[in-house]
Amino acid sequence: MSELKETLKAQIINQLSLEDLTPAAIADDMPLFSEEGLGLDSIDALEFIVLLESNYALKIADPSQGREIFHSVNTLADFIEKNR
Amino acid sequence: MKVLASCFLSPFAAVLNGTVKFQFQDDNWLKECYHKLMLDYPKFYKMDDLSKMAILSVELLKENAYLNNFNKDELELIFANSNASQHTDVKFIDSYTNIGNPSPSLFVYTLPNILTGELAIKHKWYGENTFLIASKFDTQLFENKLKHAQMKGAKHCLCGWVDSKVEKNGTLTQESFLFLVALNEENSTISEELEALFKKYKYLSTEKV
Numbered sequence: 559m560s561e562l563k564e565t566l567k568a569q570i571i572n573q574l575s576l577e578d579l580t581p582a583a584i585a586d587d588m589p590l591f592s593e594e595g596l597g598l599d600s601i602d603a604l605e606f607i608v609l610l611e612s613n614y615a616l617k618i619a620d621p622s623q624g625r626e627i628f629h630s631v632n633t634l635a636d637f638i639e640k641n642r
Numbered sequence: 643m644k645v646l647a648s649c650f651l652s653p654f655a656a657v658l659n660g661t662v663k664f665q666f667q668d669d670n671w672l673k674e675c676y677h678k679l680m681l682d683y684p685k686f687y688k689m690d691d692l693s694k695m696a697i698l699s700v701e702l703l704k705e706n707a708y709l710n711n712f713n714k715d716e717l718e719l720i721f722a723n724s725n726a727s728q729h730t731d732v733k734f735i736d737s738y739t740n741i742g743n744p745s746p747s748l749f750v751y752t753l754p755n756i757l758t759g760e761l762a763i764k765h766k767w768y769g770e771n772t773f774l775i776a777s778k779f780d781t782q783l784f785e786n787k788l789k790h791a792q793m794k795g796a797k798h799c800l801c802g803w804v805d806s807k808v809e810k811n812g813t814l815t816q817e818s819f820l821f822l823v824a825l826n827e828e829n830s831t832i833s834e835e836l837e838a839l840f841k842k843y844k845y846l847s848t849e850k851v
Contacts, residue, residue: 575747577673577687601688604746612743 563635570631573609574602586632595630603628614638643788643832646798647706648821650843651675651699653814657843658702672698683764690730690751691806692723693760695818699802700761708822709800712767718796719758719771720787723805726775727754732808757804769796779803779819779840781833788832792825799823803840819843 567581576596589595591603606628610616616638618624627637650657655665656675668674672694676686679701686697703709730751738744750756755773762768770791776783784801791799802820809815819840823832 575687576684578684597684601747601750608743608746 559635559639562638563631566631566634566638569609569613570606573605574598584631586635587630590628590630591625606634610638614642616641643785643792643829644824645832645835645839646708646822646824647703648819648839648843649699649702650820650840650847651695651702651818652844652847653816655847656698656702657846658705660842660846662846663702688747689760690727690748690756691814691816692727692729692754692804693751693757695804695806695816696721696757696761696802696820697764699804699818699820700765700800703800703820703822706822709765712798714766714768716769716798717767718769718791718799719761719767719802720774720784720791720799721755721758721772721802721804722774722776722780722783723754723803724775724777724779725805725807727752727756729806729808729814754804761800767800781836781840784836785831785833788823788825789830797824797826799825817844817847 563586564581567584570576570584571579571581584596591598603624607618607624610618618627627633647659649659653666653671656663656678664678666674672691675698676694679698681698681701683697686694689697700709730748734745734748734752737748754775755771758771758773762771772787774783774787788799788801800820800822802818804818806814806816821836821839
């Protein structure tokens with residue numbers, strides 16, 4: 559699981575062009591879409607959908623789940639582990 | 643009309659009011675410029691090259707202080723280029739033909755006028771904005787738009803020619819020329835001054851020192 563989280567952090571940085579960030583700067587429980595966290599926006603959420611589809615062959619069936627799944631690296635990793 | 647301040651960016655150098663501020667060594671000259679200007683704006687990295695050039699050009703111009711003195715809706719933006727969003731269009735096409743997934747973050751930049759939106763967001767400039775496409779840098783086009791803005795009561799316009807083109811062989815041609823114009827001066831024409839500035843800056847920004 560921890561390996562998946564580290565992979566996810568690297569993929570997030572790459573997919574979202576967060577060039578000044580390192581994986582170590584993203585805590586597992588850091589809120590991804592809050593100003594107190596990474597401060598990502600709605601376009602980034604679409605990039606997450608692409609990331610899940612292209613890297614893990616996963617689709618989010620119910621869009622309303624997105625807020626919960628994309629909350630943090632922990633929740634993303636949980637979703638991937640349970641569904642792949 | 644009077645040009646209060648002007649700047650030019652190319653992959654070789656940054657010119658502010660007739661003086662070369664710095665030259666670029668890195669292939670990623672936009673990132674090099676970002677660091678030289680000591681910007682702290684993470685969203686920069688997500689932008690297309692047109693928006694990056696516009697953001698950097700404004701930061702350069704702000705060293706001149708004029709740009710720091712406007713209220714939210716006082717400044718009108720008039721921008722133009724000749725290749726629209728061709729550079730990002732090519733990247734977006736590549737994202738779904740070769741990479742396999744259309745990129746949402748590339749898609750949002752497949753319009754050139756997004757750069758005026760990025761400037762408005764960063765600097766909270768809520769005046770009118772226009773983005774025009776012309777075959778080449780056209781001083782008369784800018785002058786006509788400036789006269790129109792003056793007729794509507796605008797006092798200051800930030801104008802820019804921001805262009806990025808990827809050639810068939812993959813090489814990039816990029817330039818950004820910004821000029822701040824006061825509309826309450828007596829001169830009714832600035833075409834010749836703009837033409838002279840553009841040529842001079844283009845020469846300065848490509849000359850090896």
